[in-house]
Amino acid sequence: MKNSDKREEIVLAALELIAEHGFHGAPMAMVADRAGVGAGTIYRYFESKDVLIAEIFSELEKKVVESLMQGYSRDGSLRERFIYLSTMIIRYFMANAIHFKFIEQYMNSPYGVSLRRERLLGKARDIDLFRHLLQEGIDGHALKDLPLPLHFALAFGPILSLLRDHILGFVELDDALIQKAVEACWDGVRRQDAPG
Amino acid sequence: MKNSDKREEIVLAALELIAEHGFHGAPMAMVADRAGVGAGTIYRYFESKDVLIAEIFSELEKKVVESLMQGYSRDGSLRERFIYLSTMIIRYFMANAIHFKFIEQYMNSPYGVSLRRERLLGKARDIDLFRHLLQEGIDGHALKDLPLPLHFALAFGPILSLLRDHILGFVELDDALIQKAVEACWDGVRRQDAPG
Amino acid sequence: MKNSDKREEIVLAALELIAEHGFHGAPMAMVADRAGVGAGTIYRYFESKDVLIAEIFSELEKKVVESLMQGYSRDGSLRERFIYLSTMIIRYFMANAIHFKFIEQYMNSPYGVSLRRERLLGKARDIDLFRHLLQEGIDGHALKDLPLPLHFALAFGPILSLLRDHILGFVELDDALIQKAVEACWDGVRRQDAPG
Amino acid sequence: MKNSDKREEIVLAALELIAEHGFHGAPMAMVADRAGVGAGTIYRYFESKDVLIAEIFSELEKKVVESLMQGYSRDGSLRERFIYLSTMIIRYFMANAIHFKFIEQYMNSPYGVSLRRERLLGKARDIDLFRHLLQEGIDGHALKDLPLPLHFALAFGPILSLLRDHILGFVELDDALIQKAVEACWDGVRRQDAPG
DNA sequence: CATGAATGAGGTTTCATTCAT
DNA sequence: TATGAATGAAACCTCATTCAT
Numbered sequence: 001m002k003n004s005d006k007r008e009e010i011v012l013a014a015l016e017l018i019a020e021h022g023f024h025g026a027p028m029a030m031v032a033d034r035a036g037v038g039a040g041t042i043y044r045y046f047e048s049k050d051v052l053i054a055e056i057f058s059e060l061e062k063k064v065v066e067s068l069m070q071g072y073s074r075d076g077s078l079r080e081r082f083i084y085l086s087t088m089i090i091r092y093f094m095a096n097a098i099h100f101k102f103i104e105q106y107m108n109s110p111y112g113v114s115l116r117r118e119r120l121l122g123k124a125r126d127i128d129l130f131r132h133l134l135q136e137g138i139d140g141h142a143l144k145d146l147p148l149p150l151h152f153a154l155a156f157g158p159i160l161s162l163l164r165d166h167i168l169g170f171v172e173l174d175d176a177l178i179q180k181a182v183e184a185c186w187d188g189v190r191r192q193d194a195p196g
Numbered sequence: 197m198k199n200s201d202k203r204e205e206i207v208l209a210a211l212e213l214i215a216e217h218g219f220h221g222a223p224m225a226m227v228a229d230r231a232g233v234g235a236g237t238i239y240r241y242f243e244s245k246d247v248l249i250a251e252i253f254s255e256l257e258k259k260v261v262e263s264l265m266q267g268y269s270r271d272g273s274l275r276e277r278f279i280y281l282s283t284m285i286i287r288y289f290m291a292n293a294i295h296f297k298f299i300e301q302y303m304n305s306p307y308g309v310s311l312r313r314e315r316l317l318g319k320a321r322d323i324d325l326f327r328h329l330l331q332e333g334i335d336g337h338a339l340k341d342l343p344l345p346l347h348f349a350l351a352f353g354p355i356l357s358l359l360r361d362h363i364l365g366f367v368e369l370d371d372a373l374i375q376k377a378v379e380a381c382w383d384g385v386r387r388q389d390a391p392g
Numbered sequence: 393m394k395n396s397d398k399r400e401e402i403v404l405a406a407l408e409l410i411a412e413h414g415f416h417g418a419p420m421a422m423v424a425d426r427a428g429v430g431a432g433t434i435y436r437y438f439e440s441k442d443v444l445i446a447e448i449f450s451e452l453e454k455k456v457v458e459s460l461m462q463g464y465s466r467d468g469s470l471r472e473r474f475i476y477l478s479t480m481i482i483r484y485f486m487a488n489a490i491h492f493k494f495i496e497q498y499m500n501s502p503y504g505v506s507l508r509r510e511r512l513l514g515k516a517r518d519i520d521l522f523r524h525l526l527q528e529g530i531d532g533h534a535l536k537d538l539p540l541p542l543h544f545a546l547a548f549g550p551i552l553s554l555l556r557d558h559i560l561g562f563v564e565l566d567d568a569l570i571q572k573a574v575e576a577c578w579d580g581v582r583r584q585d586a587p588g
Numbered sequence: 589m590k591n592s593d594k595r596e597e598i599v600l601a602a603l604e605l606i607a608e609h610g611f612h613g614a615p616m617a618m619v620a621d622r623a624g625v626g627a628g629t630i631y632r633y634f635e636s637k638d639v640l641i642a643e644i645f646s647e648l649e650k651k652v653v654e655s656l657m658q659g660y661s662r663d664g665s666l667r668e669r670f671i672y673l674s675t676m677i678i679r680y681f682m683a684n685a686i687h688f689k690f691i692e693q694y695m696n697s698p699y700g701v702s703l704r705r706e707r708l709l710g711k712a713r714d715i716d717l718f719r720h721l722l723q724e725g726i727d728g729h730a731l732k733d734l735p736l737p738l739h740f741a742l743a744f745g746p747i748l749s750l751l752r753d754h755i756l757g758f759v760e761l762d763d764a765l766i767q768k769a770v771e772a773c774w775d776g777v778r779r780q781d782a783p784g
Numbered sequence: 785c786a787t788g789a790a791t792g793a794g795g796t797t798t799c800a801t802t803c804a805t
Numbered sequence: 806t807a808t809g810a811a812t813g814a815a816a817c818c819t820c821a822t823t824c825a826t
Contacts, residue, residue, distance in 0.1 A: 027816060028796060029795080037811075039813065039814095041810080150360050150377055154357075154384070159349075171343055181342070188381060223820055236787055236822085240785070414698065431791080432818080435817095436735070501610070538769070541753045542759065546772050553745035554738065557740075560701065563737040573741070576777065583773065615799055617800090628802075628807070652800085
């Protein structure tokens with residue numbers, strides 16, 4: 001096994017176990033076992049369990065953003081870009097359910113909460129593609145006259161719920177359904193007196 | 197202290213600690229301490245920590261439903277009832293942030309997931325006030341032609357996100373804002389070619 | 393076993409193991425074993441291994457002081473009191489070799505060093521019977537004109553060395569020998585131009 | 589780096605780390621790091637950590653003896669030689685505090701104790717310059733009529749204490765003070781009825 | 785019934801040593 | 806010969822649960 005392979009194995013093992021069983025269902029020994037390495041080996045790559053978790057989150061985040069950026073064009077109309085991004089997010093997490101589960105676990109943990117605090121209040125960061133989009137819509141009066149966080153909730157909330165449901169097997173999402181769901185989200189945020 | 201008082205103290209202590217610090221930030225000894233009872237005493241009322249947690253969730257659920265039922269009239273228009281229920285849910289959890297936090301913790305734990313699985317797929321239960329409402333809207337073509345779980349996601353997703361943000365201090369929700377948010381949710385689920 | 397007995401058993405077990413094998417030859421599991429209690433039990437009485445060690449030291453210190461105070465009279469001449477105290481210290485540690493070994497271990501550890509720093513520089517404390525004695529001798533010109541720490545070294549250094557040797561079996565100390573040794577220490581600190 | 593350089597680097601690194609942080613504050617990896625060699629390399633020069641430590645001690649011992657021998661003349665009076673040796677020891681360790689700290693660590697560890705047992709009881713060895721001196725004094729009735737170990741304690745005990753205090757910063761030793769201290773030691777061991 | 789001291793399995797982390805490169 | 810990544814035993818500590826009082 002190559003050097004970097006080992007790191008990757010550890011990340012993957014931890015990702016899976018945490019996604020499936022939560023932080024406390026993923027003891028380091030179990031992670032090591034599944035990764036096929038010794039328990040101590042993990043600590044050559046990650047200072048502590050906390051750091052391992054944070055690192056995984058950070059990597060996932062990067063992957064998501066990269067995936068969203070692919071094929072994203074700043075040229076389309078607001079609506080088009082909204083639909084595109086929302087759709088891509090759903091597609092990405094449908095294809096990577098484990099990532100979704102991990103992120104949810106993370107966001108519900110002390111780490112995640114403080115992160116969210118920094119992130120949402122703080123200055124712009126990578127993800128903020130979406131944020132910029134919404135802000136542009138607010139400023140341009142295409143979107144309802146609501147604070148940004150509300151738009152976030154209106155746009156993202158349904159997506160999160162949808163993904164949860166899909167991953168739990170409550171709905172079978174296909175392209176048509178995704179399309180409709182995303183358009184419904186658009187209906188939620190857009191000014192109703194503006195054209196569709 | 198009366199018997200039932202003791203039980204209640206235990207439930208309250210566990211509720212607070214878990215809401216604030218998560219399941220693993222709430223050792224039984226700490227729960228006992230805060231409840232003002234002996235550690236062993238908890239086990240006279242609840243078979244195990246898991247059972248205690250499940251019981252708390254069950255009680256919260258009941259309270260929420262009761263609260264929603266109060267003042268709910270089946271006579272209003274679909275829109276009115278939708279707005280009413282949504283508003284009430286937001287108000288309830290704003291007034292009982294601890295309940296919201298606990299439920300989130302619970303829903304993100306193994307218990308919660310399996311519960312959700314039973315609940316949402318399974319036979320109708322209490323919460324289903326909302327479900328019935330949505331189903332009625334679907335059947336009557338007032339709502340978009342989407343599967344029920346999608347409507348759930350469209351209606352509930354934003355509410356959950358909003359409450360999270362509010363509790364974390366990202367938004368200051370007042371009545372006007374709640375009103376707007378709920379109406380935006382309605383815009384999301386209603387047929388856009390039907391009247392407002 | 394009574395409640396307080398358990399605490400005492402733990403202290404005794406730790407004391408013996410640390411005295412004999414040093415801090416790292418006394419893992420908590422071994423302490424628990426020898427004390428006849430569960431590993432977790434130790435933590436009901438002591439917050440951590442560090443605290444356990446500090447507590448043991450503190451108890452030993454108290455015992456030593458108590459032992460020295462017994463029969464100590466402030467009325468004797470400086471020489472008499474010096475001889476008395478020195479003799480008692482030697483006697484005490486000869487009878488409690490384990491205490492001596494523990495204290496040596498402790499004093500050579502990070503804890504002990506910082507303690508010594510506080511103690512010797514800091515304001516008077518209990519042990520300072522001896523310190524006061526020396527200071528009195530310095531002020532009254534019965535002792536050599538040297539800084540207090542030097543007198544400490546001259547008076548205590550030999551005692552420590554002697555006890556080490558005795559405990560390791562290098563010398564067989566009897567009363568006559570102790571007497572001579574202590575008088576030799578007195579010769580070391582006293583002004584040679586003053587009467588014996 | 590030459591082979592012997594490597595060995596020396598390792599010894600120096602270990603010496604410093606152990607002197608400063610004790611045996612357990614000096615993991616092999618850290619030693620290797622500071623020495624600028626691979627962790628495995630240490631094991632090409634030293635069978636184990638224990639062996640490394642023993643070797644370092646042995647080297648230090650040799651250096652001390654060499655240093656003491658320099659300028660030592662067998663011709664002076666007993667007193668002169670006693671003063672000379674004592675002074676040199678103090679000077680040496682003041683100039684090489686790290687050596688002193690290491691030796692203290694070593695002597696307080698299981699290795700050191702068994703060593704001391706062999707050494708002091710056993711057949712004569714290098715350090716015994718001092719031992720011979722004292723024996724000569726005993727035999728010639730210039731020193732008190734005490735067993736050799738007691739004289740050792742009387743002569744060495746204060747020196748050790750003094751050095752400890754100096755290194756910890758409790759006293760500022762200058763030449764005058766050293767002189768006085770050493771003379772006080774002499775007062776401790778010499779027959780008081782003999783001329784000063 | 786109520787207690788809370790006691791338990792010990794199981795968690796995270798360290799580190800002396802080995803061995804493939 | 807030199808390396809340093811890998812190892813896993815063993816350290817400290819937590820906490821759900823039991824049971825004698």
